[in-house]
Amino acid sequence: MSDPMRIRAQAQGDKTTVRILVSHEMETGLRRDTAGKLVPAQFIQSISATHNGNTVMNAQWGTSVSKNPFVQFSFKGGKAGDKVAVTWVDNRGDKRTDEAVIA
């Protein structure tokens, strides 16, 4: 089972900055294990964020995003106390959603 994301959302003026840290191996499919066998690819392909039901971030990722991915973006209109929800889906169909309250 996957671990929770760490989501920080901070409002300043009318702008909310969101920083997300995802717990994920981001296996490229090119790495060999100690026995020399290729480790199958497992990586996040889609990650999105919503604020009050509106999409504020939507991205596609390939295998070369780092392990335990970090992403930062900002949007207008959020205020302290609002919720931001983030969802990722990987190439095996694993997925996870976590929420954070805007500070």
Place this chain on the structure above:
Amino acid sequence: MERRVFIQGGAAVLGAGMGAGLLPQDALAQNAPGWTKAAFESKTMAEAIKALGAAPATESKDVLLQAPEIAENGNVVRLSAVSNLPGTTQIGFVVEKNPFPLSALFDVPAGTDPSFAVNVKMGQTSNVYALARVGDKLFYSVKEVKVTLGGCGG
């Protein structure tokens, strides 16, 4: 102790493909909806751009790329990009010499700044591109990132 600022929660939903350890590995792959397979599996930047349905990209001073000059390790390289071009609908990150150059592609929904940061892996010293899409045109900014060998080695 920034950790406490984070809110934990939300349910982890496991996909239907899990628990199917008996299946051959390929059967586990089930690309996420909307994932542009052809672009992310392109072996060159030109192919990837073609797969995104865009004309060859042109350099623009209105696309700003921040990347370290030297990466102490290629496993984590922080890239950030900002587009000052009106009507930017997507921001992309490309590492030219990676096996699959296209690394990440962010949509820019209404109200979201055309400005993103992400950590990427780099296999070797390479040019790194930030792409900004306006209509079916792509604009870019490029920087070389040197990936160095570090530590005691081995």
Place this chain on the structure above:
Amino acid sequence: MRKSTGTFAKAACAATVFIAGCASAPSAPDVLATLKASFSERGIAKLDRLDQTDLQRICSEAAASGRPLDEKTRESLQKAIYDKIPYPADGKYLGDWREGEKIAQSGRGLQFSDVAGAPNGANCYACHQITPQEISYGNQGPSLLKYGVLRGVKDPASPASEAVVKYTWGRIWNTHAFNACNGMPRFGDAGILTPAQIKDVMALLLDPQSPVNR
């Protein structure tokens, strides 16, 4: 691991007695016993690696005491080591600088995680600047950029170059012949590199075609 023991026994004893006189608790056996109880043999790295050679002991004690070797001890140590340096019987000192560059880049070999029999690296770049192309180099040792040029080596095979060539060989074989207790490994004496590998590293440093000298 090949050890050079007994060759400088006299000097070693002199230094040991001198340092042991001012050693404070805990005693040396206490340290060795602690080490033996704290490490396990694994793969090619056996527990005998914890047993010090005379030179290792002398140099450790000098470093811990903060007092460098006295001139006389140093001179006699260095001479004993210098006299034992074996030179290539065929008189050929230079191999292929391209291979030398690979050896200089590689930090593998002789760790417990390494496989026995695989070729060792010398990891020269960990401590030295060597070619202008490699920007990731350490500074534990001096820069070796233009090594041959700065020493006037135009043709490494010429008699005019012999002194520099032989010195370089000796310095790689057992560095303590020239500067006892410095931090460079004994690449030849300890069997880290084969003589053929040392010739390749020699070529990297001295071949006029090597990027070091171009």
Place this chain on the structure above:
Amino acid sequence: MKPEPVIAAVKWAWLALLFVACGVVAQTKSSADAIADYRASLQDGNPADLNAARGEQLWKTPRGPKNATLQACDMGLGPGKVTGAVAVLPRYFADTGRVMDVESRLVYCMVTLQGFRTEDFSAATVFSGEGQKASAVEDIVAYLYDESRDAVINIPQQHPLEKQAYARGRQIFYYKGGTHDFSCASCHGEDGRRIRLQDLPNLTKQKPAQEAFSQWPAYRVSQGALRTMQWRLYDCFRQQRFPELQYLSPASVDLITFLGVNANGGKMAAPAIKR
């Protein structure tokens, strides 16, 4: 002693040398700046936060054969008190009669409170491999250090065993051995040294010792994993060409004591993020 052959010191040679030397200085300075930029860029978004979050859960969740939490664990400041605890370890514990570092004490708690077996904890089981999840010890260690951010390092030297640990740690620090004649001091005994582009802290001096001690454990991007202080020593000795350092071994505790006492007065800043 055979001195290095000296070539005729004609003017052009000196000029060439000077030129090369200046080139080296310029190159090194810009590389150092670039590396500093790289490190700064990673500070926001340290994946060790993920370890610390898991570690907090592990600390508070009943586990092991005794199905107990670690909340009664005495890390030295009293049962359950974790804030600041790691900044005063290693120290002597009367209940075990020995000097213990953070990981020794944590494992002691996992054994006595939760019923795990001492032999369950070794380098092979504690240090996670590539592609493996972090071990419970790694996660809990991340949590414990995160709880002690900004705590002042104050490793005690009162008990005779604490003094002995320091003195032995110091001698081990200077102990050359193995195929390469390396000691800890070979790389960490002088100022201003680098391996490749990585600065080597002079661990015999207070300021660099403080920087080093305060920044372990750390998330290593080259390993894609959180690494503990015990791992740091373990992997240094591997590269030193010594045999395998046993997890929680006496030599490891001695060395951590030596380093910690040298670092007294510094401020904890772990888990950090490093190359």
